[in-house]
Amino acid sequence: MKEEMINIQDPILQLKDVSISYSPGKNAVKNIYADIAKNKITAIMGPSGCGKSTLLRAINRMHELYPDIKIMGEILLDGKNILKMNPMEVRRMAGMVFQRPNPFPTMSIFDNVIAGYKLNGISLSKSEKEEIVERCLTNVGLWNEVKDSLYKKGTFLSGGQQQRLCIARALALKPDVLLMDEPTSALDPIATNRIEELLLDLKQEFTIVIVTHNMSQAARISDYSMFMYLGELVEYDTTQTMFTNPKDKRTNEYLSGQFG
Amino acid sequence: MNNLTYRTFKDKLFFYLICTLASLTVVPLFAIIWELIQKGYKQINWSFFTETAPSTLDAMLARSTGDIIPGGIANGILGTLLMVIIAAIIAIPTGILVGIHLSEHPKTKFSNITRFITDLIQGSPSIVIGIIAYTWVVKPLGSYSAFAGSVSLAIMMLPLIVRSTEETLKMLPGSLKEAGLALGASYTSVVLKILLPSAFGGLFTGILLAISRVMGETAPLMLTALGSTAINWDVLEPSSAVPLLIWEFYNDPNLIDMIWSSSLFLLLLVLTLNLIAKRIARKWKIQ
Ligand SMILES: Nc1ncnc2c1ncn2[C@@H]1O[C@H](COP(=O)(O)OP(=O)(O)O)[C@@H](O)[C@H]1O
Ligand SMILES: [Mg+2]
Numbered sequence: 001m002k003e004e005m006i007n008i009q010d011p012i013l014q015l016k017d018v019s020i021s022y023s024p025g026k027n028a029v030k031n032i033y034a035d036i037a038k039n040k041i042t043a044i045m046g047p048s049g050c051g052k053s054t055l056l057r058a059i060n061r062m063h064e065l066y067p068d069i070k071i072m073g074e075i076l077l078d079g080k081n082i083l084k085m086n087p088m089e090v091r092r093m094a095g096m097v098f099q100r101p102n103p104f105p106t107m108s109i110f111d112n113v114i115a116g117y118k119l120n121g122i123s124l125s126k127s128e129k130e131e132i133v134e135r136c137l138t139n140v141g142l143w144n145e146v147k148d149s150l151y152k153k154g155t156f157l158s159g160g161q162q163q164r165l166c167i168a169r170a171l172a173l174k175p176d177v178l179l180m181d182e183p184t185s186a187l188d189p190i191a192t193n194r195i196e197e198l199l200l201d202l203k204q205e206f207t208i209v210i211v212t213h214n215m216s217q218a219a220r221i222s223d224y225s226m227f228m229y230l231g232e233l234v235e236y237d238t239t240q241t242m243f244t245n246p247k248d249k250r251t252n253e254y255l256s257g258q259f260g
Numbered sequence: 261m262n263n264l265t266y267r268t269f270k271d272k273l274f275f276y277l278i279c280t281l282a283s284l285t286v287v288p289l290f291a292i293i294w295e296l297i298q299k300g301y302k303q304i305n306w307s308f309f310t311e312t313a314p315s316t317l318d319a320m321l322a323r324s325t326g327d328i329i330p331g332g333i334a335n336g337i338l339g340t341l342l343m344v345i346i347a348a349i350i351a352i353p354t355g356i357l358v359g360i361h362l363s364e365h366p367k368t369k370f371s372n373i374t375r376f377i378t379d380l381i382q383g384s385p386s387i388v389i390g391i392i393a394y395t396w397v398v399k400p401l402g403s404y405s406a407f408a409g410s411v412s413l414a415i416m417m418l419p420l421i422v423r424s425t426e427e428t429l430k431m432l433p434g435s436l437k438e439a440g441l442a443l444g445a446s447y448t449s450v451v452l453k454i455l456l457p458s459a460f461g462g463l464f465t466g467i468l469l470a471i472s473r474v475m476g477e478t479a480p481l482m483l484t485a486l487g488s489t490a491i492n493w494d495v496l497e498p499s500s501a502v503p504l505l506i507w508e509f510y511n512d513p514n515l516i517d518m519i520w521s522s523s524l525f526l527l528l529l530v531l532t533l534n535l536i537a538k539r540i541a542r543k544w545k546i547q
Contacts, residue, residue, distance in 0.1 A: 060442060062438065062441065062442060064441075065437075065438070065441070088444045088445070088446060089444065090444075091441065091442055091443065091444040092443070092444035095442070095443075096442040098435060098438065098439065098442075100435055102433070102435040102436060102438070102439040103439075104436065104439065104440075104454055104458070105436075105458055106454075106457040106458050106460070115440075115443060116443040116444065116445075118453065119440055119443055119444075119445035119446075119449045119450065119453055119454070120443070120444055120445060120446075120449070121449065166439070169443070170442075170443070173443065173444065
């Protein structure tokens, strides 16, 4: 498995022989090669514990939170190796949405959207702020629901609304890629549905990499799919091929519900 | 059957026992407050807050004519306020920084030692803290002073603030920190702009409790602030404080009536601070 399993034209993100270990001698992610297509949705599937989150979090350097972690290989974003860049810069280029909605509890909806600017000490004029807030909330389909309560706390929203607020917060920094780690697993089916529709709209502007353990979700929204098992990238193909004609026995077993 | 009635009886007995014991603790509490109000309210008027403590002679004259004792405790109130404010200025930032360190790096050797020392300070008798402040501040500066008093109070406040900061920050979900970092924020700005504001309720409660805890301290002030009969704004001079005045009143038979009003005042002040702290704690409780 030395080479990419699928040829992607003009990739925005390239993983070259990426291995990640939390403790010496034990790799949670093993020798992954993959190119990720621009303005597409790429889903990462696999049973729990197979290394999906670990891989995703490497792409925006969230690993720095764990002291002993080691990443080997190269991760190129727009051709630049992010493992050699300043992590703060990387995180602005690769936005992240987490499993549980986590709006900042002390900030209003308005401030949550522009939190990335506030936290980075970037000052904006009042009209710039209003423009960003309206554009991003419109992007996530939340504008009409909250435009009259922009100065209320974000934590008063429903779970699905909170998650869309978190997506808006990530979009506000105009990231090159949007990384999502099971963003709908804490939401009800209706809220999940809304987010899926939203992602299909967002890929006009952004590249999305989404971890999901929900196969039908991957089938519904993604253009490309990866299947990981025990830290390895077992199969990577267009979603259509993966679901209709999987090449690896393990992918087939997973997709037919035999484990995971 | 018999067994059942016996058990019901036992339950009832236990219940009444608890009620009795509970009221045994509540009764003296109310008795104290009642006594303070009854004996102290007469003295609490405008001059109580604006005038300095009366001299023995004035008090004796007033007593002989059956008047209330003239004068007030303004020197004590000002001293207490000054010393508590300076103590807070020293202890709050220090305590919060140490608390942040303990919650962010809980397992380092430094943190373990710090935690041990905070426990030690918290468990120390306040007179010992007074002796420490005496050797650290009074001796080098060559005189008793309000500042020395502040240092002793600050040392007493520190462990409370450190611990409440640590505990509150630990209760915040890790996802908050992640969310901040994922937006490209520096670690410092995540702590200052996200974690601390989210922990505000807990921090504020801790601070108020620490303040109300040291407000009534007497022993350490005897060795540091000493006391003063005049209103004194100079923090390098000896200063009075409400609890110090109470102690002085106690030692002077002519001034004994002032004990009740001063104690009532101190009690109400501490009680109010406590109640506010509780309210804030409830209102800002982390969801
Ligand atoms: N913080 C951590 N420290 C040590 N090991 C971890 C940590 N997080 C995850 N792991 C291990 O790494 C492997 C992959 O975990 P993860 O990436 O969370 O899987 P997934 O997201 O696919 O469920 C698992 O075996 C897990 O036990
Ligand atoms: Mg995961």
